[in-house]
Amino acid sequence: MKHTFQSALLTATVALCSISPVVQAQTESKVASAPVINEYKLGSGDVIRISVYQNLDLTLETRVTEAGLVTFPLLGTIRLGGLGVTAAEKLISDGLRNGNFVKQPQVTIVVLQVRGNQASVLGQVNRPGRFPIEVADMRLTDLLATAGGTSPIGSDRVVLSGTRNGAPYRMEVDLPTLFGPGGRDKDVVIQNGDTLWVDRQPxxxxxxxxxxxxxxxxxxxxxxxxxxxxxxxxxxxxxxxxxxxxxxxxxxxxxxxxxxxxxxxxxxxxxxxxxxxx
Structure with missing residues (x-):
């Protein structure tokens, strides 16, 4: 009886060990394939640093060209413009691995300067100017806060203009309504090239x-x-x-x-x- 119990226990242990790597691999695959929400997308003019763990000779500081391209050692010219940081890291990592340059590359990209995605704030604000869009879901209120908020003579109504789906876009926003019920839906997401105009209060x-x-x-x-x-x-x-x-x-x-x-x-x-x- 004791021998039978031990045999059953040994069989269960072996089966569990054989399943564990499969479960782990499936979990890692799901994590790797899960999309990164609200991640910054690289744009032309951005200055980035690319580094590969334990491969100092592959460290590179460069600027994304107007065409969204970057020249990287061993891989040549690759297109990073429009990709999120995670996707860009994976692209380089896959290239190094598939080309048999690095066995298990760990690639890290750091955005040093945001130049490719910017929006302007003009009119009656405390710090008018052009500001980088550092996150993918930057909202109108975020942009206005970056400009220091409206000045004492600034209007409560602002105008956001830009381009959406290749067509001119213009929206007038009543600021106090953004902080009422359902205001989040009216707090529009800022896109590259948008301009926020704050007029003088009537x-x-x-x-x-x-x-x-x-x-x-x-x-x-x-x-x-x-x-x-x-x-x-x-x-x-x-x-x-x-x-x-x-x-x-x-x-x-x-x-x-x-x-x-x-x-x-x-x-x-x-x-x-x-x-x-x-």
Whole structure:
């Protein structure tokens, strides 16, 4: 009985050992073939360093050409443009292995300078300029944050323009909605060559018998009373009965309105407070 049990145990152990490498190989194959999500894709102009473990003579710092090509020792000219870093590493590794140059190559690519994928931010931001797209899923809010956010006079509405599927692309985005329910879907992914434009915030103008006449930022849903409050309110000579709003119509003509205090103002409105006669 004891001999039979030992024989069965030995048989099970041998079977397990024979299966284990197969399972391990299948696991490694799945890991190797699994796509890398949101990985940066190499572009023309990028400066990269390619190194092969324990093969210092194969270390190379180079720039990806406009055609997306790189010249690598032993392999010659290879196309890396448009590939993710992992895919590019595998391409070189396979070339070295299949050419019998290196038995088990371990290739590492480091992006030293991002030049091939960039987007611009212009207008009323704190740091306008051209910025690298360092990750594949860089969003509009990420790009705006890279530019330091909107300036104090920047608008809440921005315009993103570029190219999608070979056709011109333009989208106007209301920034506050990006942080509400479902806002992630409106936070579009930035692509190479995109330009984000931040216009000046709409203004209204207050003059006449107020404490601080001048231009002021038009906030969302701003009423006549709120506008007067930003101007410090009426002075001693001002009167509510003398409040007028000058508004330019679609035909270019200016209309003079006698508003209520809770009426909403529009961009370019001029609030005038007349002097009290008594």
């Amino acid at each position: 203004l209204i103008f207050i003059y006449g018998e107020v404490q601080r006449p001048g231009a002021t930022r038009l906030e969302r849903g701003m009423t006549v009373m709120q506008a007067l409050a930003t101007g410090g309110g009426l002075n001693l000579r001002g009167t509510e009965r003398g409040i007028r709003v000058h508004r330019k119509g679609a035909d270019g003509k200016v209309q003079v309105l006698q508003p209520k205090m809770d009426d909403t103002l529009l961009e370019g409105d001029v609030v005038f407070v007349q002097e009290s006669l008594f």
